Amino acid sequence: MPSRAELQRFAVHVARVHGLDVAPFFALIQTESNWNPTAYRYEPAFYRRYILGKAEWEVLPWGKEPRRIAASYGLGQLMYTSAVAAGYPRGKAPEGLYDPITNLELTAKRWRRRLLQARGDLRDAYSRYNSGRPLEQAPANTRLSHVPNFVRNLRAAGVQTEGTGIDARKVATWSAVALLGAAVVARAIR
Numbered sequence: 001m002p003s004r005a006e007l008q009r010f011a012v013h014v015a016r017v018h019g020l021d022v023a024p025f026f027a028l029i030q031t032e033s034n035w036n037p038t039a040y041r042y043e044p045a046f047y048r049r050y051i052l053g054k055a056e057w058e059v060l061p062w063g064k065e066p067r068r069i070a071a072s073y074g075l076g077q078l079m080y081t082s083a084v085a086a087g088y089p090r091g092k093a094p095e096g097l098y099d100p101i102t103n104l105e106l107t108a109k110r111w112r113r114r115l116l117q118a119r120g121d122l123r124d125a126y127s128r129y130n131s132g133r134p135l136e137q138a139p140a141n142t143r144l145s146h147v148p149n150f151v152r153n154l155r156a157a158g159v160q161t162e163g164t165g166i167d168a169r170k171v172a173t174w175s176a177v178a179l180l181g182a183a184v185v186a187r188a189i190r
Helices: 004-017 024-035 044-051 081-083 094-098 100-117 122-131 142-158 173-181 182-189
Strands: 041-042 070-073
Touching: 004 024, 004 100, 024 100, 024 122, 024 142, 044 182, 070 094, 081 094, 081 100, 081 173, 100 122, 122 142
Parallel strands: none
Antiparallel strands: 041 070
16 A cells, blocks of 8 residues: 555646646545545445435446445545546446545546636535535535535645635636636536
């Protein structure tokens, strides 16, 4: 298993390849898994809401195994369905998400998409990453626990924040957004 330093070196590389600011990407990984590539969390409510009774997921060999298909895996705590949406092969077993390289690549893709949807607002982007919903629509545990932990990790990573909010303009240049044309951003958000 790679050391934390090796994981962080690779995370820097992945963030740069995907046009992401490294500090918020590190804060995301810190918040989600504390840099543990074997982090795992079963989410029964997710199974009931998004998997149970859905043929598209139940047809898979692990589709009726809640602890496999409705769990978050690895460094970015990716749910299998979210990983598939980010490019993970649909027929590949969920446990493949423990691979740190695979996980960081998919996490970066998902994080970038959430940043675009949130127009660079880090708190909103993290809420979307964590719960799939904008901050103002997120469940209480996301708003009251997960997002504050993310903000604490941002500060620990050296990201300047003000009050209870984060001014994304002061956090980073958001070169990924600046380099994309409005049409590409609009297409990515859909």
